[in-house]
Amino acid sequence: MxxxxxxxxxxxxxxxxxxxxxxxxxxxxxxxxxxxDLENLIEELESLARRDKLAIKSLLEQIIRHLLLLQYWEEERERNYRHWRSEVTSFRGQINQRMTTNFYNYLSDNIQETYKYARKYVKDKSGLDIFPVDCPYHLEQLLDEDWFPQF
Incomplete structure (x- = not known):
């Protein structure tokens, strides 16, 4: 060339x-x-890695949001229980289909930050300030397709 x-x-x-x-x-x-064109190829690969990490982190945040709503928003639970639970099931399926060891480690390292954004969202949505400051869930629980919190 x-x-x-x-x-x-x-x-x-x-x-x-x-x-x-x-x-x-x-x-x-x-x-x-x-x-x-190595310069742009490297840029594209780095962008791809960031995009994939953001996507999987977003799915985890969605799982946390819906579990918090399900567990703590008692006034809306009866009306929204099935919706929130089905959303958790859907997001878990999507995240588990994409899961790799690297993604698992990334989520594990960033679970508190992800929780912070999920908590802020559910506080705004519900108008409640009853959600724990620290994430009450372990990553294994969040990814387990059969696990749901007791309420």
């Missing part, structure tokens, strides 16, 4: 990232590693 072709690939990233991705995949399949 000439210098002009390398510049084309770098410029293509700014113009049409999907076409850039297709060309990059072709180069990888052809084992033409010296022709890769």
């Amino acid at each position: 000439t210098v002009i072709e390398k510049l084309y690939l770098k410029n293509l990233y700014e113009i049409d990232d999907h076409l850039w991705l297709e060309k990059t995949i072709d180069l990888l399949k052809e084992k033409k590693f010296k022709e890769l």
Whole structure:
């Protein structure tokens, strides 16, 4: 690949990232590693890793939100019980389908931060300030498709 072709690939990233991705995949399949636009490839891989982590963390936050509502918002429990429980089931299915050892470790390391945002959400939603400051759930419980808190 000439210098002009390398510049084309770098410029293509700014113009049409999907076409850039297709060309990059072709180069990888052809084992033409010296022709890769490494700077943008690294940026894309880092972005992909961040996006995946945010997605799995968001699913965990949704699980926590609905468990807190289910366990603590007594006035709304009878009316919303089935909805909140089915949401937990849905989010657990989604998170467990994507789970890897790295994601598990990431969630474990970030459970308190995730809980903090979930707690703030349910406080705002319910108008109640009765939710524990620290996460009352273990990660294993949050991911266990059959576990629900007692109330």
